[in-house]
Amino acid sequence: MSKSEILGNIRRGLKRGEASTEQKASVAQRLSRHTRNLVPQRAQLPHEEQIKLFIEMAKEAAAEVFELESIDDVPAICNQWLTSHGLTHIVTGSDSELLSLDWSKAENIATEQRVAQVGDQASLTLSFAGIAETGTLMLHSRGESPTTLNFLPDTHFVVLNRSDIVGPYEDAWQKLRESTNGEMPRTVNMITGPSRSADIEQKLQMGAHGPKDLIILLINR
Amino acid sequence: MQINSPAFKENARIALHDVNLQKALGNLKAGFPTKRAAAVARMPEFEQLRDEGTALKNHILENLDIYLEQFEENVVKNGGHVHWCRTSKDACKTILDICKEVDAKTVTKGKSMVSEEINLNDYLEKNGVEPIETDLGEYILQLRGDHPSHIIAPAIHLNLEDVSDIFHEKHHRPKSSDPAVLMQEAREMLRQKFASADVGITGANFFVAETGSTIIVTNEGNGDLTQTLPKTHIVVTSIEKVVPTLEDMTLFLRLLARSATGQEFTVYNTLSTGPRRAGDQDGPENFHVVLVDNGRSEMVGSEFQEMLRCIRCSACMNHCPVYGAVGGHSYGWVYPGPMGSVLTPKMIGIENAGLLPNASTFCGKCESVCPVRIPLPKLMRHWREDEFSRHLSPKAVRWGLGGWAFFAKRPALYRILSSSSNLFLRLAAGKKGRIKKLPLASGWTNWRDMPAPSGKTFMQQYKSGKKD
Ligand code: SF4
Numbered sequence: 001m002s003k004s005e006i007l008g009n010i011r012r013g014l015k016r017g018e019a020s021t022e023q024k025a026s027v028a029q030r031l032s033r034h035t036r037n038l039v040p041q042r043a044q045l046p047h048e049e050q051i052k053l054f055i056e057m058a059k060e061a062a063a064e065v066f067e068l069e070s071i072d073d074v075p076a077i078c079n080q081w082l083t084s085h086g087l088t089h090i091v092t093g094s095d096s097e098l099l100s101l102d103w104s105k106a107e108n109i110a111t112e113q114r115v116a117q118v119g120d121q122a123s124l125t126l127s128f129a130g131i132a133e134t135g136t137l138m139l140h141s142r143g144e145s146p147t148t149l150n151f152l153p154d155t156h157f158v159v160l161n162r163s164d165i166v167g168p169y170e171d172a173w174q175k176l177r178e179s180t181n182g183e184m185p186r187t188v189n190m191i192t193g194p195s196r197s198a199d200i201e202q203k204l205q206m207g208a209h210g211p212k213d214l215i216i217l218l219i220n221r
Numbered sequence: 222m223q224i225n226s227p228a229f230k231e232n233a234r235i236a237l238h239d240v241n242l243q244k245a246l247g248n249l250k251a252g253f254p255t256k257r258a259a260a261v262a263r264m265p266e267f268e269q270l271r272d273e274g275t276a277l278k279n280h281i282l283e284n285l286d287i288y289l290e291q292f293e294e295n296v297v298k299n300g301g302h303v304h305w306c307r308t309s310k311d312a313c314k315t316i317l318d319i320c321k322e323v324d325a326k327t328v329t330k331g332k333s334m335v336s337e338e339i340n341l342n343d344y345l346e347k348n349g350v351e352p353i354e355t356d357l358g359e360y361i362l363q364l365r366g367d368h369p370s371h372i373i374a375p376a377i378h379l380n381l382e383d384v385s386d387i388f389h390e391k392h393h394r395p396k397s398s399d400p401a402v403l404m405q406e407a408r409e410m411l412r413q414k415f416a417s418a419d420v421g422i423t424g425a426n427f428f429v430a431e432t433g434s435t436i437i438v439t440n441e442g443n444g445d446l447t448q449t450l451p452k453t454h455i456v457v458t459s460i461e462k463v464v465p466t467l468e469d470m471t472l473f474l475r476l477l478a479r480s481a482t483g484q485e486f487t488v489y490n491t492l493s494t495g496p497r498r499a500g501d502q503d504g505p506e507n508f509h510v511v512l513v514d515n516g517r518s519e520m521v522g523s524e525f526q527e528m529l530r531c532i533r534c535s536a537c538m539n540h541c542p543v544y545g546a547v548g549g550h551s552y553g554w555v556y557p558g559p560m561g562s563v564l565t566p567k568m569i570g571i572e573n574a575g576l577l578p579n580a581s582t583f584c585g586k587c588e589s590v591c592p593v594r595i596p597l598p599k600l601m602r603h604w605r606e607d608e609f610s611r612h613l614s615p616k617a618v619r620w621g622l623g624g625w626a627f628f629a630k631r632p633a634l635y636r637i638l639s640s641s642s643n644l645f646l647r648l649a650a651g652k653k654g655r656i657k658k659l660p661l662a663s664g665w666t667n668w669r670d671m672p673a674p675s676g677k678t679f680m681q682q683y684k685s686g687k688k689d
Contacts, residue, residue: 210442
């Protein structure tokens with residue numbers, strides 16, 4: 001009832017009845033073409049410069065960035081960071097790359113794989129892409145990577161391959177469509193720095209409801 | 222939210238004398254405009270992006286019905302539900318029904334102006350469901366029994382002491398003058414609520430026809446916890462927020478962050494597409510989108526269609542001298558500032574909100590910063606004309622204008638009147654050239670002296686010019 005009234009009003013406003021087959025076809029075509037609008041020059045760079053820009057922009061958004069030779073270095077850096085902050089526990093995604101990490105040298109750190117819970121100190125997930133334009137991470141939900149890991153723990157470690165850094169957001173959408181066969185995952189998270197709020201007197205404070213620290217582990221791959 | 226727009230003048234008068242409010246508004250003026258200018262300066266293509274955004278919105282509105290139906294089709298394909306609601310009441314009832322279906326006791330809420338527009342919190346409360354605002358600003362307001370005064374900085378009218386006082390009263394913890402401590406306190410208070418809520422309600426900044434996704438943009442991450450943890454996620458949004466593709470959404474995201482807070486990009490931009498998938502370990506089991514019309518479909522094809530381009534960035538109010546002087550509450554309803562002065566009369570009736578479009582200084586700043594180039598002054602002028610032609614303007618205005626028209630149609634009389642009043646004003650001003658008190662203009666002369674006309678009238682000068 002409401003639907004037909006709303007659509008009826010819109011059509012009356014547009015001075016036409018239901019859209020013609022041609023109109024619908026032209027919209028359908030537009031939807032399937034994924035034509036890009038203007039992409040800022042800033043994001044159109046050779047790959048090495050994209051990486052530089054990504055790091056610069058992520059840091060500007062108050063993320064910490066560590067450049068690592070290999071994903072095998074992840075436990076050591078997490079250990080170092082967590083220990084120096086007096087923390088002892090990390091929940092990780094269950095992607096095979098994360099499951100195969102060797103935490104035996106990180107003696108003081110307990111790891112486990114599950115969804116996040118209230119009170120969790122830290123989490124570790126993989127990210128799907130890095131977007132140089134604004135230093136943004138793109139993550140998406142999968143069985144191995146529960147979304148709560150990105151939002152509930154106080155500290156979020158994110159592994160990102162240098163090869164997964166793209167220039168503009170548009171390249172990340174293309175990469176996403178290719179990797180999921182055009183199926184949208186339940187949720188896609190674009191994350192630029194740790195959580196914050198300026199709701200009290202317009203003074204910016206870091207760490208509102210999401211992670212207080214966002215640590216990007218950039219892997220040379 | 223109660224409608225208090227008819228009292229705009231009274232509200233504004235009180236606001237101008239409210240020392241605390243004036244201090245808080247100072248924070249706004251010092252912040253947003255400067256940050257926006259800096260962010261715009263870093264994006265050389267910004268003006269082009271604005272042109273593209275404007276054109277894209279126009280294209281969307283021309284095909285609005287098709288895009289909305291496409292969106293619905295894709296939400297359903299992904300296992301979600303779409304509810305079309307013509308009025309606030311429809312929308313509230315739909316949301317309550319979904320809450321009842323899952324036997325909800327508490328609902329966490331991300332910030333949503335549409336939910337303010339439909340007065341959702343009151344409705345839920347009256348019907349036995351407790352809504353909990355999770356955006357820090359909205360949370361503070363809810364504790365105070367207050368309402369937002371700005372669309373992206375809802376608690377901008379408050380100062381630190383106000384927050385400290387209400388937290389002390391409600392949280393039973395010591396007062397603090399450190400915003401970081403207060404924020405941490407709110408974080409702790411809300412953690413458990415996020416986890417135990419039965420339903421999460423968020424708004425949507427946009428929704429995407431191509432994929433059936435909705436997107437929320439926040440800096441805090443509260444919206445993400447709201448939509449991920451409870452079993453049911455309800456998105457309440459309005460029909461004009463549809464965009465064709467992810468690429469199109471991207472164009473608006475580039476415009477939105479810079480225009481709103483002067484950020485390069487907002488911290489969290491989160492897309493939701495349907496309920497949890499097979500294999501997912503978390504995420505909601507039910508996904509509902511409540512599409513609110515509330516008068517918007519009638520704006521299509523009307524002189525107010527351009528207002529439907531609005532992406533709720535708040536740049537217009539951040540730069541508005543009237544908003545900056547009197548604050549958002551003076552406007553008396555959900556949408557303040559220039560965009561509210563156009564939108565509010567449409568939604569609550571010009572007879573309730575006629576003072577708003579009249580409060581503009583027509584300086585044009587709002588239009589000059591609007592990312593989708595909405596001609597706000599022109600639209601406000603439409604309202605003024607509409608109001609006048611429907612005999613809704615105050616008697617003083619009608620008589621004044623009527624009197625002026627009488628003389629304007631009689632040039633000889635007009636000239637006699639204008640030259641004699643010129644003389645009268647100069648005599649009244651005496652040597653100093655300033656008038657301390659002027660009958661019928663006390664609204665001006667109570668606060669400042671009125672300068673007397675300094676020479677001859679235009680017609681007198683024109684005539685003498687001709688002779689030379
Ligand atoms: S009218 Fe323009 S400037 Fe104002 S909130 Fe809407 S989009 Fe932003």
